[in-house]
Amino acid sequence: MSSPYDQPQPVLGAITDRGEKIMLRAAEMRDVDAILTACTDPESQRWTTLTPGYDRDRAIGFVTGYAPGWWAGAKGAAWVIADADGAYAGQIDLRVLADPQIADVGFLTGPAARGKGYMTAALRTAAAYGLLHLGLERVEWKAHVGNVASRRVAEKAGFTFEGTLRAYGSKDGRRVDEWIASLLPADLADGTTVEVLA
Numbered sequence: 001m002s003s004p005y006d007q008p009q010p011v012l013g014a015i016t017d018r019g020e021k022i023m024l025r026a027a028e029m030r031d032v033d034a035i036l037t038a039c040t041d042p043e044s045q046r047w048t049t050l051t052p053g054y055d056r057d058r059a060i061g062f063v064t065g066y067a068p069g070w071w072a073g074a075k076g077a078a079w080v081i082a083d084a085d086g087a088y089a090g091q092i093d094l095r096v097l098a099d100p101q102i103a104d105v106g107f108l109t110g111p112a113a114r115g116k117g118y119m120t121a122a123l124r125t126a127a128a129y130g131l132l133h134l135g136l137e138r139v140e141w142k143a144h145v146g147n148v149a150s151r152r153v154a155e156k157a158g159f160t161f162e163g164t165l166r167a168y169g170s171k172d173g174r175r176v177d178e179w180i181a182s183l184l185p186a187d188l189a190d191g192t193t194v195e196v197l198a
């Protein structure tokens with residue numbers, strides 16, 4: 001039986017609430033400097049599993065190994081969010097969990113690109129793609145308790161807040177509580193489609 005993973009990872013189009021066209025595409029070597037900036041940013045370091053030692057080699061490894069690995073392993077996708085000029089603005093991963101009908105998301109926006117609605121549009125698009133094209137029945141969002149910007153993005157993207165998972169995450173060697181929300185196929189507006197550009 002044919003699988004979406006038999007084809008290259010798709011390039012997806014999206015439009016922000018302000019009407020800006022963005023794209024979810026594969027990571028490329030030209031993104032390395034911007035990935036390094038985004039992943040060493042203090043807010044990224046504070047709210048994600050990224051560690052202080054993040055360096056250029058890790059950014060290169062993201063482009064050459066980590067990002068393409070999700071699609072190559074039929075375990076989801078990792079996209080770079082590109083602005084209307086095609087430049088890196090952020091990144092979003094859709095990661096299939098042990099249950100193949102459930103994936104979670106991980107994302108960050110580069111510091112200069114925040115507050116423009118990019119992640120809201122990217123999350124809507126990545127989640128809808130997973131639900132409509134990858135056979136997912138549930139996409140989960142989780143964040144360390146207190147990450148209000150991330151929670152706002154999830155809510156704007158239509159996710160339903162489900163509560164707090166006590167000591168579910170870890171940060172700097174400590175257990176931390178996490179918020180959880182989800183999006184199901186029934187949550188998608190009637191007629192939802194995803195623009196597949198390539």
Ligand SMILES: CC(C)(COP(=O)(O)OP(=O)(O)OC[C@H]1O[C@@H](n2cnc3c(N)ncnc32)[C@H](O)[C@@H]1OP(=O)(O)O)[C@@H](O)C(=O)NCCC(=O)NCCS
Nearest residue numbers: 043044047108109114115116117118119120143149150152
């Ligand atoms: C969370 C993050 C990805 C949001 O990306 P973004 O592209 O700026 O998201 P959007 O522009 O689509 O939406 C951001 C929303 O959060 C709101 N927001 C931002 N900072 C906020 C804060 N400190 N308190 C409350 N709301 C906040 C914005 O106002 C906006 O909501 P609005 O449209 O209702 O005004 C970005 O801030 C980031 O990369 N943070 C660091 C990494 C991170 O936390 N990743 C997620 C881990 S779960």
